[in-house]
Amino acid sequence: xxxxxxxxxxxxxxxxxxxxxxxxxxxxxxxxxxxxxxxxxxxxxxxxxxxxxxxxxxxxxxxxxxxxxxxxxxxxxxxxxxxxxxxxxxxxxxxxxxxxxxxxxxxxxxxxxxxxxxxxxxxxxxxxxxxxxxxxxxxxxxxxxxxxxxxxxxxxxxxxxxxxxxxxxxxxxxxxxxxxxxxxxxxxxxxxxxxxxxxxxxxxxxxxxxxxxxxxxxxxxxxxxxxxxxxxxxxxxxxxxxxxxxxxxxxxxxxxxxxxxxxxxxxxxxxxxxxxxxxxxxxxxxxxxxxxxxxxxxxxxxxx
Amino acid sequence: xxxxxxxxxxxxxxxxxxxxxxxxxxxxxxxxxxxxxxxxxxxxxxxxxxxxxxxxxxxxxxxxxxxxxxxxxxxxxxxxxxxxxxxxxxxxxxxxxxxxxxxxxxxxxxxxxxxxxxxxxxxxxxxxxxxxxxxxxxxxxxxxxxxxxxxxxxxxxxxxxxxxxxxxxxxxxxxxxxxxxxxxxxxxxxxxxxxxxxxxxxxxxxxxxxxxxxxxxxxxxxxxxxxxxxxxxxxxxxxxxxxxxxxxxxxxxxxxxxxxxxxxxxxxxxxxxxxxxxxxxxxxxxxxxxxxxxxxxxxxxxxx
Numbered sequence: 201x202x203x204x205x206x207x208x209x210x211x212x213x214x215x216x217x218x219x220x221x222x223x224x225x226x227x228x229x230x231x232x233x234x235x236x237x238x239x240x241x242x243x244x245x246x247x248x249x250x251x252x253x254x255x256x257x258x259x260x261x262x263x264x265x266x267x268x269x270x271x272x273x274x275x276x277x278x279x280x281x282x283x284x285x286x287x288x289x290x291x292x293x294x295x296x297x298x299x300x301x302x303x304x305x306x307x308x309x310x311x312x313x314x315x316x317x318x319x320x321x322x323x324x325x326x327x328x329x330x331x332x333x334x335x336x337x338x339x340x341x342x343x344x345x346x347x348x349x350x351x352x353x354x355x356x357x358x359x360x361x362x363x364x365x366x367x368x369x370x371x372x373x374x375x376x377x378x379x380x381x382x383x384x385x386x387x388x389x390x391x392x393x394x395x396x397x398x399x400x401x402x403x404x405x406x407x408x409x410x411x412x413x414x415x416x417x418x419x420x421x422x423x424x425x426x427x428x429x430x431x432x433x434x435x436x437x438x439x440x441x442x443x444x445x446x447x448x449x450x451x452x453x454x455x456x457x458x459x460x461x462x463x464x465x466x467x468x469x470x471x472x473x474x475x476x477x478x479x480x481x482x483x484x485x486x487x488x489x490x491x492x493x494x495x496x497x498x499x500x501x502x503x504x
Numbered sequence: 505x506x507x508x509x510x511x512x513x514x515x516x517x518x519x520x521x522x523x524x525x526x527x528x529x530x531x532x533x534x535x536x537x538x539x540x541x542x543x544x545x546x547x548x549x550x551x552x553x554x555x556x557x558x559x560x561x562x563x564x565x566x567x568x569x570x571x572x573x574x575x576x577x578x579x580x581x582x583x584x585x586x587x588x589x590x591x592x593x594x595x596x597x598x599x600x601x602x603x604x605x606x607x608x609x610x611x612x613x614x615x616x617x618x619x620x621x622x623x624x625x626x627x628x629x630x631x632x633x634x635x636x637x638x639x640x641x642x643x644x645x646x647x648x649x650x651x652x653x654x655x656x657x658x659x660x661x662x663x664x665x666x667x668x669x670x671x672x673x674x675x676x677x678x679x680x681x682x683x684x685x686x687x688x689x690x691x692x693x694x695x696x697x698x699x700x701x702x703x704x705x706x707x708x709x710x711x712x713x714x715x716x717x718x719x720x721x722x723x724x725x726x727x728x729x730x731x732x733x734x735x736x737x738x739x740x741x742x743x744x745x746x747x748x749x750x751x752x753x754x755x756x757x758x759x760x761x762x763x764x765x766x767x768x769x770x771x772x773x774x775x776x777x778x779x780x781x782x783x784x785x786x787x788x789x790x791x792x793x794x795x796x797x798x799x800x801x802x803x804x805x806x807x808x
Contacts (some may be wrong), residue, residue: 242685311671312713317723364669372672372675376668404618406747409616409665409668411668413621419623442711
């Protein structure tokens, strides 16, 4: 049980994942549990942490967590840090649950050009793990239910922007007339329908009109019901990329390579869609959250 | 029972409404039933028509219907007529159910600049009832689950465009995280939150980002849960108006007054939002569908 330098915990809304990391910042082992903050009753976070860590509970390595566990609805609030936010600013916002020796990384807050606040919790840590402090300029995307795009300059998160792409896709397919147009699809997906949707999403704003095409194309016999899901995913991701690139052009004086942070099927979709948009991309290494926690812990002097 | 010139029927997806009209085209009486085409089992449209008409069944006046009853899923298909579509083109597409002496007005089809088809059924008849043939140029909006905007020149529907605004609002409020931010609201609504949303929707495209503000504004204490619904409605309607006006500028060489076809709470919202956008509006008279059916019936020579 000895030898680990950090227990890093990515603790979100629906699940939690813990990593034991060695002195070089490599992940040596991981555990997970369906113990996100919405799954924990009566505020028994201490019990949840013990369940998540299991036999690691006796490990004396420092513990650092990120994600919704630090929100107002979580264990203890680690108030949002404002952008532009350096690694030191994140370190300065670390909040500690004394009774469990658990430190929590704060989230970030910014305001868009209309003055509307935008927030992230957990993604700031993944960014810290996926973008090195000596990289001059990176545009990072974290695909998901609420996709985040962040402009990062020499390790500082200058600004970011949230898109509800994944959630829109889900509610439209499950609860709207577009889902009723969609035939049950076998697992494999239609790359052609997806790219057709991406082209449509990239071409123009106004998804409220564009997505109605899922209905009319099927009615007109120009798309099959089994293609609706992939096409709709393409339209929404294409529209997100179009909007995010326009936003990034305002933030950056020049262009930037896009780093995709994620290692699932969805990340591959963004890679294909960004290629379609003619944008150069690279994929972050795995375990971005764990790497970020290790980097923040190091900067904070938490490591023994 | 005598004296009526036309029995006009607006027969949609969820309900049906019948009007007895006199020789001057005025509505003398109306009946309705929850007998839209999705409510009718085993194709018993004849029984549904008898239930809807009740004692009017013995009225020998000609019967003309519009709406989803003429769709492929309806009683008999009245194939879509392509835009630009004149009143004569609509008349040419009328299809008749012989056994019930029921004539049905066709819907319209167009393609947007991406080649994607767009369709309407029922709205073409409301437009015929709400826009006179000697009006040079009208931009008509029919607010609803799937809002329609139509460019009408001297009675010809030049082109139209659908926006899934109402359905998006419904699924987001019922099934997304934004709905969970929304407190149960007492009936009266917040005009201020609505207009604040309209301003945001009018200001820029990219609703996938904008709507996330319903979450962050509440989190930041800058909006109350009871304002979420009205704000979201404003953002979506504002974004629709922005997109539709841009589209109409491409269709028309000049500007146009906007005619709002609808007589409910939603129509009033569009009136307020369009005023906010600085656009002149007027409201169509009531019974646009009945008036349109009467006009089409007259043009078709159906009236005795």
